[in-house]
Amino acid sequence: MNFNQGVNIIMLEQLRHEVLQRNLELPSNNLVVWSGGNVSGRDPETGYVVIKPSGVPFNELTEDSLVVTDIDGTVVEGTLKPSVDLGIHLHLYRRRPDVFGITHTHQPYATSFALRGEAIPAALTPLTHLIGGPVPCTRYATPGDEDTAVAILEATGRQGWVALARRHGVFAMGRSASESLMYTLYLEEAAKTIRLAQIAGPITSIDEREAQRQLHWHEEHYGQNVQ
């Protein structure tokens, strides 16, 4: 075994661990039930993608049950059939070199907007800090079909991270599997708060320039990895 192979194996082990943990956080955060939804991650060195197997309930998932494929969908490791949404994940990875993790959920509050074909308005922090504008809703695409990825990219443009798939759920991209999950969690919190506020009456969005100002402020000041 040469050194490079050793590094790759360690990196994929780390990625497997991260992808398993993020998948397990889908049902524990009420973003999906049973075996719905999925998380994947892309290894920056090999370009391989680690994804959940199809139809396996989350309480039966293990690191060994995850499937590793190349960017064309050829299985390079794993004995189970990959997620039915693999083609959507791979299409997004091919078109977005900055994306290294994808989370797909059926989270109820955000999906209530997707069902109505409505964007989630940029109405409050922390969503505005993270997204800096409304979360768009795609045109209809058949669930599971790669066309869903085409519709997502139409809605997000080249830089957006999150879209509502019409009559389906949420797809979030990130610089890692963990970051993509984070977007879905903050999105669900915001969607729930907006739905609760809407019971009392209509709500308004934050002004576009102020939402962008919040996004940039957050990038410059929030967390430990800033000056």
Ligand SMILES: O=C(CO)[C@@H](O)[C@H](O)COP(=O)(O)O
């Ligand atoms: O919404 C869909 C079907 O498009 C999926 O999210 C399924 O709910 C989960 O599929 P697997 O990842 O288990 O194949």
